[in-house]
Amino acid sequence: MNNQTPFFSIIMPVYNAEKYIEQSINSVLNQTFTNFELIIIDDCSKDSSYVICEKFKSDCILIKQKENKGISYVRNLGLKKARGKYITFLDSDDYIEKNTLEKLYEEIKLHNSDFVMYGFIEDIYDNRERLVKNNKVSPNLKKFIKDDELKNYIIGLQKSSLFRYVWNKAYRKSIMEDFNIVFPNYSIGEDVAFNIQFASYATNCSVLSNTFLHYRRRGTGSLMGRYYPNYWNINYKIILSKYYLFKKWNKLDVSLNSLLAEYIKFIFLTIQMSFRKESNLLNVDRSNFLKERQQDFLFTKLKNFNDYNPKIFMLLKQLLIYKMWNLCIFVGYMIYLIKQNYILWMRIKGND
DSSP states (O other), rough: OOSOSSEEEEEESSOTTTTTTTHHHHHHTSSOOOOOOEEEEEOOSSSHHHHHHTGGGSSEEEEEEEEOOOOHHHHHHHHHHOOSSEEEEEHHHHHHHHHHHHHHHHHHHHHHHHHEEEEEEEEEEESSOOEEEEEEEESSOOOOEHHHHHHHHHHHGGTTTTTOOSSTTTEHHHHHHHHOOOOOOOOHHHHHHHHHHHTTOOOOOOEEEEEEEEEEEEEETOGGGSOTTTTTHHHHHHHHHHHHHHHHHTOOOHHHHHHHHHHHHHHHHHHHTTTTTTOOOOHHHHHHHHHHHGSSGGGGGGGGOOOSSSSSSHHHHHHHTTHHHHHHHHHHHHEEEEESSSHHHHHHOOOO
C-alpha cells in the first residue's frame, strides 16, 4: 500500500476473528495490484483480534471501536474514511486470491464499470472446524452488461447467492456518494439491502466467472445458529424493496414469481426460527403470525404464484392459501430439526 490516492478501498470489519484475521489481512497485503488502502475496523472484539491487527498497522488504516456497534455501522464508518474510487469489502474470516485486485482493475479500466461481480468458493466447516465441503458459486460466463440487460440479469440472480453479499463485488464510490447509499441498521440482510440500493442507480456491471474469494462458513457461530426477533420484519421489508424496484423497472411480469417464492420461504424460515428456545413462543403465537400474514400485500398475490421449481413451493403455497396453519407449523418444525445438523442442512440447501 502506498501514499498515492488509492484506486481501491478495502473495508474489513473485525469481530472475534483471532483464528482467521491474519490470513485475511495477508491475502490483501500480498495483492499483485498495489494501489489500494486497507481499512480495518475492530468492532470491540473480546478476543485477541485487535492485537493481531496491530502488527499490520503500518500497512493499513486501523480503527478500534470503544463499543460494539454492529457490522452495518462499521462498514458505514469505513465508507466515510475511504478515499478509493472503488470500494470492496472483506470479512475478517475470509480471504482473496492474490490477483483479485489486478483483475478487477483491468476489467474496470476496460469497461468503466459501475460495479464488478465475481464468484467465490464456499468453504464449509463442521462444528469441529473441519473442512467438509467446497461449493463453487460463480457466474457461468464473463460478460459486460448494461441498461435493460443488467436489470434482467439482476432479476435472474434472485435464486442465487451471487447477489446476496457485498464481498464479491467492487462498487464505484461516486454512486454511493451521489445517492447516499449506506448500509441500513439491520441485524441481518444488510448486504442484500445495500445491493438493492446500489442496483437501482447502476447503469452497467462487469461479471467475472473467476472465484476470487474464499467464504468460510462454520457450524459454530454461523448466522443460522442465531435467533433474530426481527427476522420476519427485516426480510419482508427487503422483499418489498425488491418488488418496488422491479416495478419501477417495469419488470414485475418476469420477477413476481421469484419474489413470491422468497416471500413463502421466509414465512417458513420465520416459523422454524420461532422454535429456538430464545424465542419463548408457543404454537398459538405461531398461528397468530400466520394469520397476520393474510394482511400482507404479497399474500394477496399468492394466487398468481405458479409453475415454480422446486415444486415444494407449490405445496407450501397451498398450505398458506387454505389456512392450514398446523401443517405450516409442522413444516417449520421439521426445518428447525434439519437445521440442527449443519452439514445435513447445507447439503439439502445445496449450492444456491
